[in-house]
Amino acid sequence: MAAVQKRKRPKPLWKRASENKNFQTALTIILPVLLAILIFYQWESGQLNILFHTDTHTLPKPTRIAMIYRDNSHAVWTNIASTSGVALLGIIIGSLIGYGFAVLAAFFPNMGAGGLSVIGAFASIPIVALAPVMNNWTKDVSTEASVRSFVAKVLVVTLIAAADMGLNAFRGLTELPSYAMDLMKSFAASRFKTFVKLQLPNSVPYIFTALKVSVPASIMTAIVSEYFAEYVVGVGRAIRENIVLAQYSTAWVYIVAACGIGLVFYGVLMVMQQILLKRYHTN
Amino acid sequence: MKRVFNKKWVSVLFWIAILIAIWEIGAFVVLYTKRTPENILPHIYNVIAMAFSKEKVAGKLTASQVVFQSAGATLLRALLGYILGAFVGFVLALIMKLSGIVEKLIFPYLMLIQLIPVIGLAPIILAMTGSINKSRVIIAAILSFYPVAANTLAGMKAVSKEKYDLMYMYAAPKRMIFSKVLIPSSIPYLFTGLKTAAPMAITASILVDTLQGDGGLGCMLSQSLKHAMNIYVFWLIVFFSAIIGILSTYVISWIELLVSPYKRTAKSGKRKVKEA
Numbered sequence: 426m427a428a429v430q431k432r433k434r435p436k437p438l439w440k441r442a443s444e445n446k447n448f449q450t451a452l453t454i455i456l457p458v459l460l461a462i463l464i465f466y467q468w469e470s471g472q473l474n475i476l477f478h479t480d481t482h483t484l485p486k487p488t489r490i491a492m493i494y495r496d497n498s499h500a501v502w503t504n505i506a507s508t509s510g511v512a513l514l515g516i517i518i519g520s521l522i523g524y525g526f527a528v529l530a531a532f533f534p535n536m537g538a539g540g541l542s543v544i545g546a547f548a549s550i551p552i553v554a555l556a557p558v559m560n561n562w563t564k565d566v567s568t569e570a571s572v573r574s575f576v577a578k579v580l581v582v583t584l585i586a587a588a589d590m591g592l593n594a595f596r597g598l599t600e601l602p603s604y605a606m607d608l609m610k611s612f613a614a615s616r617f618k619t620f621v622k623l624q625l626p627n628s629v630p631y632i633f634t635a636l637k638v639s640v641p642a643s644i645m646t647a648i649v650s651e652y653f654a655e656y657v658v659g660v661g662r663a664i665r666e667n668i669v670l671a672q673y674s675t676a677w678v679y680i681v682a683a684c685g686i687g688l689v690f691y692g693v694l695m696v697m698q699q700i701l702l703k704r705y706h707t708n
Numbered sequence: 709m710k711r712v713f714n715k716k717w718v719s720v721l722f723w724i725a726i727l728i729a730i731w732e733i734g735a736f737v738v739l740y741t742k743r744t745p746e747n748i749l750p751h752i753y754n755v756i757a758m759a760f761s762k763e764k765v766a767g768k769l770t771a772s773q774v775v776f777q778s779a780g781a782t783l784l785r786a787l788l789g790y791i792l793g794a795f796v797g798f799v800l801a802l803i804m805k806l807s808g809i810v811e812k813l814i815f816p817y818l819m820l821i822q823l824i825p826v827i828g829l830a831p832i833i834l835a836m837t838g839s840i841n842k843s844r845v846i847i848a849a850i851l852s853f854y855p856v857a858a859n860t861l862a863g864m865k866a867v868s869k870e871k872y873d874l875m876y877m878y879a880a881p882k883r884m885i886f887s888k889v890l891i892p893s894s895i896p897y898l899f900t901g902l903k904t905a906a907p908m909a910i911t912a913s914i915l916v917d918t919l920q921g922d923g924g925l926g927c928m929l930s931q932s933l934k935h936a937m938n939i940y941v942f943w944l945i946v947f948f949s950a951i952i953g954i955l956s957t958y959v960i961s962w963i964e965l966l967v968s969p970y971k972r973t974a975k976s977g978k979r980k981v982k983e984a
Contacts, residue, residue, distance in 0.1 A: 449808075456809065457816040479836050539719025543727065549957050550950040551911040553918065553926060557933055558946060561748050638904075645825040649915060661828055665919070668831040680828055687823035 508660040512647040515582025523590025531598035548588035556650040574656035589639035597631025758940040782925040786913035789848025797856030852905035863897025899964040906956035
């Protein structure tokens with residue numbers, strides 16, 4: 426019996442590619458990199474300027490931006506240090522205050538929930554309105570303009586970071602797994618014990634949810650409050666001052682720096698999350 | 709008495725009252741210790757009085773007229789950019805869901821945009837477009853584009869496998885899967901994105917104003933701050949923009965309730981749908 430063996434036709438290449446897991450994973454890296462190279466090439470060759478109808482003065486080539494950075498690296502780093510310092514200090518103080526409020530609200534939920542929605546409203550207040558007010562309020566903090574401005578900027582960032590942290594941490598402290606509270610009651614656990622053993626660990630992932638929102642927002646806040654600050658320092662202020670002077674290439678160096686700060690802060694946050702939330706990922 | 713305090717709005721009012729009290733105490737302290745108290749901490753009633761006063765502060769306009777006129781220019785552009793950005797973001801999320809290649813190509817950049825302080829780009833966009841109105845729209849669009857696109861995509865990805873299976877059993881075409889499953893389930897996520905974006909679009913639009921003297925809220929803000937105008941105009945704008953910022957999120961929540969009836973019934977709990 427010579428059975429007619431049906432000859433398997435080889436699958437077309439695109440089909441094999443779309444079924445191959447490794448190839449698909451590789452694509453997630455290859456495609457964006459290709460796009461980046463394409464954009465870089467277009468930018469460097471001046472095509473991007475034609476697309477946006479700008480001259481090379483307002484949108485300089487990447488190599489020129491790099492050159493300007495090399496010439497001014499000292500000043501650039503001073504400004505980066507100022508902005509990151511403001512953002513970092515504001516995030517830390519604000520998150521602590523926000524978490525403190527959330528804990529208070531979790532202990533007294535009736536009054537606390539309303540207080541938190543009032544705090545949450547602060548997050549919706551335009552930073553442009555907050556920054557000049559804070560400048561006025563910190564006039565007496567120090568005789569040094571640099572210190573005054575620093576305090577004012579940190580206060581604005583603090584307020585924004587506290588609002589985000591307060592809302593999220595409160596959810597983390599109160600949205601518990603069902604029956605967890607009943608279990609604690611049946612153990613006759615004290616209020617303090619319940620807080621330490623149940624509510625505190627439960628709120629940790631929510632802390633990171635809050636930080637993921639508040640870290641980029643804080644950097645943006647720091648940059649905007651620099652626009653209004655008395656003392657001329659910081660990445661945001663440098664962008665503005667250089668544009669007023671029509672030094673667009675230098676302004677672009679600071680824009681790249683601002684993006685860099687955003688990336689580094691977020692990267693650090695992700696690493697911290699990986700380390701601290703390991704327990705949550707394994708189960 | 710205790711029942712009254714269990715209501716949420718009562719505690720909200722309570723905290724607002726406390727904030728006002730702190731503000732007023734501060735205002736009294738400042739009044740007796742500072743030479744120009746209205747620069748630092750004016751009484752709230754003075755600010756409100758300014759809003760209703762007939763005194764001309766700029767040309768033939770009263771303080772409220774100044775604020776409303778400039779707010780019109782600023783907020784309309786912010787709204788336009790916001791709608792534009794939200795629309796592009798939503799469409800992009802749809803395309804990304806449709807095509808895996810587009811998603812792989814763009815998604816990392818979408819993540820990057822979130823980390824870039826877009827407001828820092830405001831001066832350069834103003835320099836590139838040359839028009840303050842255009843740059844207001846563009847910045848508001850860029851800012852609202854990211855949260856909408858990312859949230860909508862997350863919503864479409866959160867659709868459970870059972871729903872896909874059901875659609876498969878119905879032999880539903882792709883178009884129907886989108887219109888009946890993916891888009892409806894992405895709506896709540898879309899609104900989360902819209903709520904984040906609204907205050908940001910307003911902030912950006914006001915900020916763009918301060919860069920160039922061409923009317924608008926931000927321009928008036930910096931002018932009155934430099935005492936080119938009555939300082940109370942500054943406070944009026946601060947309060948006004950704060951209220952607008954807060955209101956914007958509430959308006960979006962209200963629209964959300966309007967377009968998603970299931971949320972309405974879930975919230976009230978009592979309202980039952982009549983059996984047909």
